[in-house]
Amino acid sequence: MSKSERKIYFDENACTRCGVCLNRCPVLSLPIEKAREEIIRLVEGKKSEYALSACNTCFSCNLYCKADAHPYQLILERWNDQYRDIGAPPLYKFVCPTEFPNIWQLLNGLITNKERIWIKNWVYSKPNSNDTLLLIGNYTHLFPFIIGGSRILDYFTPIDLIDHWEGGAYLYQGGFLDVVQRIAEKTKADFDNIGARKIVATLDAVEYIYEVVHPREMGVKHDQEFENLNEFLLKKIELDEITLKKNLNLDVTVHDNCYSKVEGGKYWDTPRKLLKKAGCNIKEMKHIKKDSLCCGFGAGASWVNNISIPFDIIYEGKKKFEEALATGADALVTYCGGCLYLLWATKELLEYDIELFHILEIVRLSMGEKLNYPEDNINRAWDIITIITYQLLISLFQRNFYISKIEYDEKKSSLQPKKFILLKIIRRLFDFKIMRKIYSRFFRILMPILKTR
Ligand code: SF4
Numbered sequence: 001m002s003k004s005e006r007k008i009y010f011d012e013n014a015c016t017r018c019g020v021c022l023n024r025c026p027v028l029s030l031p032i033e034k035a036r037e038e039i040i041r042l043v044e045g046k047k048s049e050y051a052l053s054a055c056n057t058c059f060s061c062n063l064y065c066k067a068d069a070h071p072y073q074l075i076l077e078r079w080n081d082q083y084r085d086i087g088a089p090p091l092y093k094f095v096c097p098t099e100f101p102n103i104w105q106l107l108n109g110l111i112t113n114k115e116r117i118w119i120k121n122w123v124y125s126k127p128n129s130n131d132t133l134l135l136i137g138n139y140t141h142l143f144p145f146i147i148g149g150s151r152i153l154d155y156f157t158p159i160d161l162i163d164h165w166e167g168g169a170y171l172y173q174g175g176f177l178d179v180v181q182r183i184a185e186k187t188k189a190d191f192d193n194i195g196a197r198k199i200v201a202t203l204d205a206v207e208y209i210y211e212v213v214h215p216r217e218m219g220v221k222h223d224q225e226f227e228n229l230n231e232f233l234l235k236k237i238e239l240d241e242i243t244l245k246k247n248l249n250l251d252v253t254v255h256d257n258c259y260s261k262v263e264g265g266k267y268w269d270t271p272r273k274l275l276k277k278a279g280c281n282i283k284e285m286k287h288i289k290k291d292s293l294c295c296g297f298g299a300g301a302s303w304v305n306n307i308s309i310p311f312d313i314i315y316e317g318k319k320k321f322e323e324a325l326a327t328g329a330d331a332l333v334t335y336c337g338g339c340l341y342l343l344w345a346t347k348e349l350l351e352y353d354i355e356l357f358h359i360l361e362i363v364r365l366s367m368g369e370k371l372n373y374p375e376d377n378i379n380r381a382w383d384i385i386t387i388i389t390y391q392l393l394i395s396l397f398q399r400n401f402y403i404s405k406i407e408y409d410e411k412k413s414s415l416q417p418k419k420f421i422l423l424k425i426i427r428r429l430f431d432f433k434i435m436r437k438i439y440s441r442f443f444r445i446l447m448p449i450l451k452t453r
């Protein structure tokens with residue numbers, strides 16, 4: 001796909017090169033003169049000194065730009081150029097469902113039988129055109145118990161298409177724009193083939209990517225109606241179709257994810273309304289909404305070398321937890337399943353003493369549903385830590401790569417049984433609390449040495 005077939009959303013003519021975007025950026029915070037120089041380098045395609053190696057892909061700069069030039073998409077274009085030149089680091093394979101092994105395939109050997117049944121039902125579901133589809137998505141798939149078995153699912157036909165790549169939402173944030181273009185075409189063909197009319201996404205990011213990014217930047221318009229699950233739930237609660245029986249009486253602080261900042265903050269209010277309805281008292285962090293810090297995921301987008309990626313990610317996640325702890329809240333709540341898995345890994349590795357919930361867990365607890373919290377979550381965090389450790393080890397012997405395929409080679413290969421003996425040995429060790437403590441300590445010693453920021 002040539003660059004000219006996509007629409008470049010950064011508006012070079014509108015940009016005055018004022019530098020305000022990179023000056024106000026909560027991560028870079030460049031002095032204004034350096035910010036101006038950096039934006040000129042980015043516009044001219046010259047070697048970046050700051051943005052491409054430190055940006056957390058958080059979307060905030062678009063909200064700071066008074067000229068509406070979309071500097072965020074300029075950074076994405078430059079990452080796309082970098083990907084064309086040198087490819088992606090081998091560790092990235094773990095979030096690519098068509099590369100093997102990947103996180104979904106590796107997790108398949110670690111999940112419980114109950115989870116395996118849910119996932120199989122979602123993966124192999126055969127929806128009819130009149131059904132309202134619920135896109136479980138690649139990241140909710142990692143924590144299926146946050147929705148599996150819930151009465152919320154009665155409203156939908158859940159489907160779990162890992163090679164839909166969340167519509168390309170997380171690749172978009174890494175600047176893999178040419179790949180997202182291909183995903184847009186594939187997903188359109190799949191949805192049209194199903195004959196779907198109404199689609200609800202568990203991630204706000206996924207609703208946005210289908211509704212806005214695909215038609216605006218990828219030239220692919222979907223014919224379906226999209227909604228996000230938080231909006232859907234709030235409406236059902238306001239109509240008294242879903243009853244919140246329990247007042248949770250919990251002090252919480254809210255993590256606004258990167259995609260929540262799109263279109264001037266389209267996704268900020270609904271989760272807060274849901275939390276209040278569940279009886280939560282909100283204590284806001286220092287950086288919220290348009291200034292919110294990333295969960296850490298975005299640090300992977302501005303990778304400098306392969307081995308540093310997990311350390312950079314956890315280091316950025318550390319800032320989020322420090323702000324959350326400073327509020328004095330009982331719990332940190334995220335309304336993004338993508339953030340959830342990295343926040344849980346960060347919480348366990350850095351041993352933070354604050355509860356961590358996905359908003360669906362809060363709603364379900366308030367509905368009176370039973371969850372095995374926090375045991376399921378802690379176990380899954382260590383599954384994820386195991387997978388990242390395993391993949392980091394094998395990536396040391398691999399080279400940069402290009403995402404050549406966006407569809408599975410073999411049907412549903414993430415569900416095919418494989419042995420992965422080393423993976424299982426590492427995971428077995430993490431069954432022992434002492435091994436978790438030692439590993440966390442070791443990670444914290446290495447982090448200042450190996451992080452790049
Ligand atoms: S993108 Fe906007 S804020 Fe950034 S330099 Fe251009 S005009 Fe200024």
Ligand code: SF4
Pocket residue numbers: 022024025026027028051054055056057058059060061062072075
């Ligand atoms: S996306 Fe976020 S981290 Fe990156 S330059 Fe913009 S404001 Fe800064």
